[in-house]
Amino acid sequence: MAKLGILVAIAVFLETVSATSLGVVNTEGGAVQGKNIWLGLFRSMDVFKGIPFADIPGRFEKPKRHPGWDGTLKATDYRPRCLQLNILMTDTMGSEDCLYLNIWVPHGSSVSRDLPVMVWIYGGGFLVGGAMGANFLDNYLYDGQEIADRGNVIVVTLGYRVGTLGFLSTGDSSLPGNYGLWDQQAAIAWVHRNIRSFGGDPDNITVFGESAGAASVSFQTITPHNKGLIRRAISQSGVALCPWAVNPNPRRFAEEIALKVNCPTDQNMAACLKMTDPGLLTMAGTISLSSSPDNPVVFNLLLAAVVDGDFLPDEPQNLFHNAASIDYIAGVNDMDGHLFTAVDVPTVNSPMVDTPIEDVRRLLTAYTREKGKAGADNAYSTYTSTWGSSPSWETIKKTIVEIGTDYIFLVPTQAALYLHAGSGATGRTYSYLFSEPNRMGGVARPYPSWMGADHADDLQYVFGKPFATPLGYWPRHRDVSGYMIAYWTNFAKTGDPNKGDLSVPAVWPEFTASGHQFLEINSDMNSNFVKQKMRMRYVHFWTSILPSLPTLYSE
Structure with a gap:
């Protein structure tokens, strides 16, 4: 009987300990109730x-x-993602009713107050993606629980329109474009107005994202429409200056879409497109994956942001003064370009098949096309200068991945960091290179043994998957995941990735236009992983030498 009494007392104690919850929360639209989960003693x-x-x-x-x-409102289930192509681009999925967000609020022994807020914007080439991310056996990629729990921050993930419905533009006021960016902005503004009711600090919002989501983060910091809403930002593999982030000639693509759905291309085009079935419009935005070194796949990403005179009143490089007071982290994965160049030059992934040296020249000729032969020759001599007389097949393959990484991600990111650091900024600037080797490298056939971190390899670590699904990972993966969550959430709290509640393996110095310092992040890191002048020779080529050559062809 005494035992029973003790068990009842323990049960009552645990019940009171685990009952830390916001309960019903009042928002501007009405009351919402989520789900409370117990994470351990004094943690829910x-x-x-x-x-x-x-x-x-x-x-x-x-x-x-x-x-x-x-x-x-019972807020206990993810809502459908925005209408988009399926993975094989053979059909559509999702809904036009898709502007929803998800919130994770951690509590200790008492209900949280004034927590920093981290708002996630997903990637997917502005074509696909969802607020919950890819799902395997109910394990959603963008589940905010690990970041929120380990870093003691509120995590928000949001939906936004993608593909034709999110980014089609005629280049004029009839269909100005950037609808997906306006959706993101509406979500950030909603969080600013409502997050206090959830225990968040509306004056400490960090937006973070990857790939097209990282470029979106960059756009959200430089648009004049977010003045005072964003305190800090993190761009993982993408910025507003990336060659795929802005379409300089949206009308041409709008006319192609119109012809596919039987609309005219004259002054009646916009009206007709607005009346067209949304599924047909979405299917018409399918991109071609048939590519070659002469026509790289990155050139097919035509649904993107546009300079509309409103969300983006000017070219992105002229808008960085709007981000001057925002603390900013930006970085890339060391082989971010692999995903793309392996489509353009499939032999990159074949250990038994040589990649012709000619493919290096063809890819560079495509990337420097507006500068003609002088651009291609300059690029080729820059990238082959360390080769010697007979480069190994591995050197040639790696060079192709480096070229793609530099052109598509690394150089634009460095340029954005220089613009941010040099904007008379009160906001701090930090640069990183993520280099944890791809888990398929040398194991599965599709990946060569020399693989570093491919595009999107950072996502599983930022979202704490090695902790959430430990059987799929080694201890070193938990190390790198812990490091990233520590740097990211410290930064969200204080604007300094080194200072916060979590200890870090190396002090990450600020990036300045004179010091050029960056942190290399992987599972083996220590203080020796603070480096400087990331691929400076190649950054100099793309940002100084190439632009100084006469332009022969333009869009």
């Missing part, structure tokens, strides 16, 4: 899934505020 979390931050969007229109709801 409220998870809200599927809170609307805007109304169902009108086709090719900016998002509008949600009209609200009666009663208490």
Whole structure:
């Protein structure tokens, strides 16, 4: 009997310990109730899934505020992703009713107050993606629980329109474009207005994202429409200056879409497109994956941001003064270009097949096309200068990956860091290179043994997958995941990735235009991983030497 009494007392104690919860939260649209999960002694979390931050969007229109709801909204399930192509581009998935966000709020022994807020923007080439990310056996990639719990921050993930419905533009006021960016901005503004009710600090919002989401983060910091809403930002493998981030000639692609869906290409084009079935419009935005070194796949990413005179009032490089007070981390994976160049030059992944040296020249000729032969020759001599007389097949393959990494991600990111650091900024600037080798390298056939970190390899570590699904990882993967969560959440709290609640393996110095310092992040890192002048010779080629050559061809 005494035993029973002790068990009851323990049960009551645990119940009170685990009952730390926000309960029903009042937002501007109405009351919401999420799910409370118990994480351990004095640790619990409220998870809200599927809170609307805007109304169902009108086709090719900016998002509008949600009209609200009666009663208490049960926010316990993810809502469908925005209408998009499926992975094989053979059909569509998702819904036009997709402007929802998800929130993870960690609690200790008492309900949290004034926590820093981290708002995630997903990537997917502006074509695909969802607020919850890829899902394997109910394990969603962008589940914010590990970051929120380990870093003691609120995590928010949001949905935004992608593909034709998110980014089609005629280049004029009839279909100005950037609808997906306006959706993101509406979500950030909603978080700013409502997050205090969830225990968050509206004056300490960090936006972070990867790939097209990282470029989106960059756009959100430089648009004049977010003044005072964003305190800090992190771009992982993408910035507004990337060659794929802005389409300089959107009308040409809009006319191609119009012809595919039987719309005219004259002054009636926009009206016709607005009346067209959304599934047909989405399918018409399929990109061609048939590529070669002469026509690289990155050139096919035509649904992107546009300089519309509103969200982006000018070319991105002229808007960095808007981000001057925002603390900024930006970096790339050391082989970010592999995913793309392996499509353009498939022999890169074949250990038994040599990659012709000619493919190096062909890829560089394509990337420098507006400068003609002088551009290609200069590029070729820059990238082959260390080869010697008979480069190994591995050297040639790696050079192709380096060229793609530099052109598509690394050089634009370095340029953005220089612009941020030099903008008379009060905001701090940090640069990183992520180099944890790809887990398929040397194991599975598709990846060569020399593989570093491919595009999107950083995501699993930032979202703590080695902790959430430990059987799929080695201890070193938990190390690198812990390092990234520590740097990212310290930064969200203090603006300094070294200072916060979590200890880090190396002090990460600020990036300055004179010091050029960056941190190399991987599982073996220590203080020797602070380096400087990331690929300076190649950055100099793409940002100084190439632009100084006469332009022969333009879009």
